[in-house]
Amino acid sequence: MTKLDHRPLGQTDITLPSLCVGTMMYGSQTPEDIAHRQMDRCFEFGINFLDTAELYSIPPDPETHGNSERIVGNWIKSRGLRDKVFLASKIAGRSGMTWMRDGQETRLTPAQIRKAVEGSLARLQTDYIDLYQLHWPDRATPSFGSILYGYRHYKDDYVPLEDTLGALDELKREGKIRHVGLSNETSWGVMKYLQIAKDKNWPRMVSIQNAYNLLNRYFESDLAEIAMQEKIGLLAYSPLGQGYLSGKYLDGKEPAGSRLALYGRLERYQTPAAEAAIRAYVSLAQDLKVDPAALALQFVTSRPWVTSNIFGATSDAQLDVVFQSLSIKWTREIDRAVNAIHAQYPNPCP
DSSP, X not given: OOOOOEEEOTTSXXXXXXXXXXXXXXXXXXXXXXXXXHHHXXXXXXXXXXXXXXXXXXXXXXXXXXXXXXXXXXXXHHHXXXXXXXXXXXXXXXXXXXXXXXXXXXXXXXXXXXXXXXXXXXXXXXXXXXXXXXXXXXXXXXXXXXXXXXXXXXXXXXXXXXXXXXXXXXXXXXXXXXXXXEESOOHHHHHHHHHHXXXXXXXXXXXXXXXXXXXXXXXXXXXXXXXXXXXXXXXXXXXXXXXXXXXXXXXXXXXXXXXXXXXXXXXXXXXXXXXXXXXHHHHHHHHHTSOHHHHHHHHHHTOTTEEEEEEOOSSHHHHHHHHHHTTOOOOHHHHHHHHHHHHHSOSSOO
16 A cells, blocks of 8 residues: 655744645544544544544534544544644634624634634643634635635635734734634635735745545636745645545435435535536446445645645545555656546536
8 A cells, every 4th residue: 555645834844744634523423432443543544644623523513613623532532632733723703603702793803713723622632732723714714615606706804814914913923823824715815825925934834725625626717826925835635526526326316324414415416517517426436346435546646736635534444445546656647647537527516
């Protein structure tokens, strides 16, 4: 099996494994004991990078809010591994999920950022977070499938980016966070944050966590160039398109215990070309005699602008596929075959 490689985090001297444990289902679909076993296996494999958020578990709910951070924190403390893992978390952007802010909508204001960090630190049972990310912007942007409806420009009714980054600078100087990153961000937002950091001598964003997979390659249109030129690599989430690229949902199937069976379909995977594209990628994997999920994972991991590929797994069998994906040697022939399918069904699930 191909060994796990390590890649630079932005312009820092830190290197991270090319695979990252995504924990958004911990505490909802994945109970704590299974989550702990997963993290044990990943750590033994060499994956010491964990990504969570104050919002998780998913789907968002007042009853499960913070469960992922609690489970991750319990695991780190019980194993005595705080100095051996790289821990990332996120603050929710602007939303109506008032249960996280004592009845207020979530915003990226200095006061709310401090409150969110303190809450995450308590749940994670740690004094510092290695990478603290803005889960999505305070301003309205096309994300989470809304790009299907095109871009709409709203009035500049958002927290100034200078206020947000200034608050992160204070927390970094206090030692509560060590690095900062973005998530679900646009090219305009990335470049503005980089410019503000340069002008003010504030923390420079080291990463951007956006959706990226065979069904959604929008990152390549301009953010990939920014990632390469500015050294702000992608932490790619949803590499399997929420499981659809495994092929398990083809022909209307809903396997018992799957995310789809438990929580229902998402609109972005009901586009006219989605099923045809998924079928084509699954067929290609079968021709190559590899698991469709492994092919989809290795597509993401093999991209030069990807710092780490954030995966989710709910069973040991799924985790085995994640590990095995590294054994796929990505050749020009595979790349051409994937791009031929992409040309026929471009970005059906943004």
